Amino acid sequence: MADTSTKGIGKVIFSSSLGTLIEWYDFYIFGMLAKTISVQFFPEGNETAALLSTLAIFAAGFLVRPFGALFFGRLGDLIGRKSTFLLTLVLMGGSTFLIGLVPSYKAIGIAAPLLVLLLRLIQGLALGGEYGGAATYVAEHAPANRRGYFTAWIQTTATLGLFVALGVIMVVKSNMSDAAFTAEWGGWRYPFWISILLVGVSIYIRLKMSESPLYAAIKKEGKLSVNPLKESFGHKGNFKMVLLALFGAVMGQGVIWYTGQFYAQSFLENTCKLEFMQSRSILLWAIALATPFFLFFGWLSDKIGRKWIMLTGMLLGVLFYRPIFDTFLKDTDIKKWTKTEYSFIKEEMKVSMHGEDSVLQISAQYQTPDQSKFTRVVTDTLYKNRDELQHIVNVNKNAVFINKEINSTTYYKFIFLVWIMVIFVTMVYGPIAAFLVELFPTKIRYTSMSLPYHIGNGVFGGLVPFLATLLSTTFVNDPLVGLWYPIGVAALCFVVGALYLNNKIDEDVND
Amino acid sequence: MNQLKRIMGVLWMLLAPVIIYFLVMGAVHNIGAGNKDINKPIPWIIIIAIFTPIALGLMIFGYYSLKGEYDKLPESSEEI
Numbered sequence: 001m002a003d004t005s006t007k008g009i010g011k012v013i014f015s016s017s018l019g020t021l022i023e024w025y026d027f028y029i030f031g032m033l034a035k036t037i038s039v040q041f042f043p044e045g046n047e048t049a050a051l052l053s054t055l056a057i058f059a060a061g062f063l064v065r066p067f068g069a070l071f072f073g074r075l076g077d078l079i080g081r082k083s084t085f086l087l088t089l090v091l092m093g094g095s096t097f098l099i100g101l102v103p104s105y106k107a108i109g110i111a112a113p114l115l116v117l118l119l120r121l122i123q124g125l126a127l128g129g130e131y132g133g134a135a136t137y138v139a140e141h142a143p144a145n146r147r148g149y150f151t152a153w154i155q156t157t158a159t160l161g162l163f164v165a166l167g168v169i170m171v172v173k174s175n176m177s178d179a180a181f182t183a184e185w186g187g188w189r190y191p192f193w194i195s196i197l198l199v200g201v202s203i204y205i206r207l208k209m210s211e212s213p214l215y216a217a218i219k220k221e222g223k224l225s226v227n228p229l230k231e232s233f234g235h236k237g238n239f240k241m242v243l244l245a246l247f248g249a250v251m252g253q254g255v256i257w258y259t260g261q262f263y264a265q266s267f268l269e270n271t272c273k274l275e276f277m278q279s280r281s282i283l284l285w286a287i288a289l290a291t292p293f294f295l296f297f298g299w300l301s302d303k304i305g306r307k308w309i310m311l312t313g314m315l316l317g318v319l320f321y322r323p324i325f326d327t328f329l330k331d332t333d334i335k336k337w338t339k340t341e342y343s344f345i346k347e348e349m350k351v352s353m354h355g356e357d358s359v360l361q362i363s364a365q366y367q368t369p370d371q372s373k374f375t376r377v378v379t380d381t382l383y384k385n386r387d388e389l390q391h392i393v394n395v396n397k398n399a400v401f402i403n404k405e406i407n408s409t410t411y412y413k414f415i416f417l418v419w420i421m422v423i424f425v426t427m428v429y430g431p432i433a434a435f436l437v438e439l440f441p442t443k444i445r446y447t448s449m450s451l452p453y454h455i456g457n458g459v460f461g462g463l464v465p466f467l468a469t470l471l472s473t474t475f476v477n478d479p480l481v482g483l484w485y486p487i488g489v490a491a492l493c494f495v496v497g498a499l500y501l502n503n504k505i506d507e508d509v510n511d
Numbered sequence: 512m513n514q515l516k517r518i519m520g521v522l523w524m525l526l527a528p529v530i531i532y533f534l535v536m537g538a539v540h541n542i543g544a545g546n547k548d549i550n551k552p553i554p555w556i557i558i559i560a561i562f563t564p565i566a567l568g569l570m571i572f573g574y575y576s577l578k579g580e581y582d583k584l585p586e587s588s589e590e591i
Contacts, residue, residue, distance in 0.1 A: 054553045063557050237590070240580055243572040246565075247523075459561055466558070469549050470537055496523075499516055500576070502584045 012141045013153045015209050016134035018202040019089045020154050023130050024161025025198065026096040026123060029191045032169055036181075036188045040104045041112045049105065052113035059117070060124030065458035068128020069450035070229065076133055076446030077228035080219070081140070081212045084446070085133030086203065091126035093199030095119040100192025104184045128458075132450030135433035140212040140442070144507040145302055151433035152298020155426075158261070159291045166284070168194055214442050214509065228447040232440075241439050242452055248501045249435060250456025252314040252493025253428040255486035258461035259321065260421035261287065263486070266465060267325060268414070271479060272332040275373075275403045278411065286418035293423055297430030305503035306431035306438075313427025314490040314497070320424075321483050324417050329479060331410050334374060334401045342368045351382075358382045365403075373405040438506035445509075460489055513582045520576030527570035534559050 042053035076084035105112045142150040181187040268279040345365040440448040468482025475481045538555040
């Protein structure tokens with residue numbers, strides 16, 4: 001009979017989710033402050049620093065997370081869930097805090113990017129162990145009939161982490177000048193330092209928690225695994241399930257998640273050239289409005305099974321990504337905007353000297369009859385002793401259109417479309433923790449579920465921007481070509497999942 | 512359904528070397544061709560180093576499928 005006791009589950013979810021929230025907070029502040037960080041630690045024009053910068057950004061995301069999953073997963077199965085994900089929390093939050101203390105490249109030279117790389121690697125390793133611990137811990141406390149619902153709470157922490165990161169950066173930024181914020185020991189370091197407060201609170205809460213009851217039970221019975229890595233990946237029966245989890249669920253979940261929550265924003269900003277604040281607010285509204293659906297789909301998976309909810313999310317992504325992104329392109333197409341008469345708002349002119357010649361940049365802002373705005377930028381080199389105006393006329397056809405501000409109707413339409421994509425994310429992501437927990441036995445669960453999860457998210461998901469760029473540089477005529485990567489991976493995962501996965505909920509995870 | 516699972520196993524096995532081939536060719540064509548991340552060797556080395564074992568995993572998955580290892584999924588940990 002299923003255990004239906006939920007006493008103390010709120011505390012369990014809170015303490016587990018807080019760590020995952022910090023994980024996301026750390027992830028977002030590094031991304032949001034990337035430009036400032038690169039100026040402080042990785043100066044341009046130095047090849048070694050550039051190499052370290054690439055490694056710091058790539059290695060922590062792709063190379064290290066699966067290793068962290070193996071290392072901390074093994075530890076979690078050997079010494080317990082509670083102690084392990086307490087350790088990952090300290091390492092992750094501690095390294096974030098220390099990044100905020102590393103002196104700049106100007107002060108200590110190449111040691112600065114080296115230290116940042118080292119701390120990023122520790123952060124990535126710890127990150128590899130955090131989610132598996134939280135998911136396992138919550139799932140092993142949850143009653144069988146509500147496992148999907150309770151573990152879905154952990155999935156909402158990505159959104160909360162994003163909002164906390166954004167909030168902290170905005171509060172710091174609004175209380176100082178740009179110069180004070182970007183200075184060597186300026187405000188950009190505060191969000192890194194604040195991380196230690198969050199970690200402190202989380203450690204305090206986690207220390208008060210007890211070990212997972214299922215883990216404690218098998219420990220008492222002397223049934224702990226002696227070598228979780230060997231049992232997870234060396235034992236054919238379990239390795240089969242690891243492969244099935246990866247190719248039938250997590251791989252597709254990774255690309256759907258990354259496309260909906262990250263690639264969409266990058267596309268609006270870089271391809272559609274939407275104004276900075278507008279593209280961000282579209283994503284924030286969409287994520288905020290979609291977040292409760294993590295819980296809904298987690299709850300629903302307890303009723304009707306996990307498999308078809310996750311696979312439907314993937315299938316919807318496969319079917320709708322191209323039409324949705326095509327709508328973004330069409331609605332921000334400048335040719336369409338300038339078909340009708342548009343009015344001039346203001347113009348700015350900048351001249352910067354380059355030796356005897358100079359570079360002239362004219363930025364003119366316009367408004368269309370439907371209240372959309374755009375900036376047309378014309379850049380030209382002015383050669384000494386030549387006719388300046390002649391040059392401007394010649395380069396008119398090379399004008400670029402940036403800072404596009406869509407009108408309110410299109411703005412709400414874009415929020416809706418991004419919201420739809422985040423709904424797909426909630427479908428694939430909401431039930432996944434419960435699904436993974438149910439796939440593996442208690443004694444090797446932490447190890448077995450962490451690796452496919454981090455390959456799916458870190459590798460398949462994290463590669464969306466890189467492979468999208470690869471495709472768009474190879475096939476230059478299709479601006480949507482980058483979508484074939486997530487579509488292809490999700491389609492493959494859908495076929496594998498539909499054919500091979502079971503929709504049955506495993507009520508007994510105490511085995 | 513089990514017959515289909517086994518037939519698809521061949522496809523998964525073939526897909527793995529195709530993926531590795533495309534990644535290596537992508538690296539050859541793009542390294543040094545510009546100044547984006549995609550033109551640097553490090554990301555390619557990392558990606559190929561990580562994707563090769565994953566592709567091999569897909570090949571093993573295909574092999575297991577072909578052999579009928581997924582005809583029936585275990586219903587409890589004792590069956591694993």
